[in-house]
Structures are given as structure tokens and as C-alpha cells.
Amino acid sequence: MDEELERIRRKKLEEMKKMANEPKVDYPNSPLKVTDGTVDEVIGRYPLVIVDCWAEWCGPCRMVGPVIDDLAKEMAGKVVFGKLNVDENMKTSTKYGIMAIPTLLVFKDGKLIDQMVGAYPKNTLSNKIQKYL
Structure with missing residues (x-):
């Protein structure tokens, strides 16, 4: 039994060391500005990224903007939102x-x-995103 406890202790200690050495991912609570130069870095850094x-000049885009801002706050730690100006x-x-x-x-x-193409209401968009979590 002592050998089993020691084996478990060593395994747990190794797991903790590994976690301590892994870089911590800092999740923003507002959308990140994404550009041609940063898009690959952003989508590679976080497990789930949604780029707006x-x-x-786009009216529907201005309607979606505040929805994305709200969802970025509410889903911080789970999803990272980015904003890419297509022009x-x-x-x-x-x-x-x-x-x-x-x-x-x-x-x-x-x-x-x-x-996802188009301007979705907040609840609809939130529900669509939930399936990716």
C-alpha cells in the first residue's frame, strides 16, 4: 500500500510540475483587434476564437458590434472574440x-x-456559440 501511495504522489507531483511550466493563457474580456498580421497568432493562441x-460602412455590422462586446464579457475564459475590419x-x-x-x-x-453570415440577435448568437464549447 505504501508503494501505491508513493506512486500516486510522484505521478501527481509530475502533473503539477507540467502544469506549472505550461504558459498561462490570458483570456481577454473584450474583442481583440485582429489584422492580417495577427490573425494566425490569435487563432493559434486560444482554443476557441470567433472573429467578427x-x-x-456596414449598418448590420454596427448592430452586431455591441452584441460581440457583451458576449466577450460573458464568455471570457471560454471564448475569445476578435474583430477584423475587412476593408x-x-x-x-x-x-x-x-x-x-x-x-x-x-x-x-x-x-x-x-x-455565420448575418446579424444575429444576442440570444440566437449565444446559443449558436454554445455548441462549440
């Missing part, structure tokens, strides 16, 4: 085939897994 593709970041817009805005790009573990 928008433009200044200023044509490379990323082209890479992901953005044809209409607002478009939300959903990345899980660095891979694009879904796109």
Missing part, C-alpha cells in the same frame, strides 16, 4: 472567402470550423 468580420485586411478576407458582412468565423484549435 466587419466594416465601418483594412483584404488578405485575410480573401483567404477565408468573406463575401458578405457581418460574417463570424469560428476557429477551434486553430482550424476554421464554421462561418
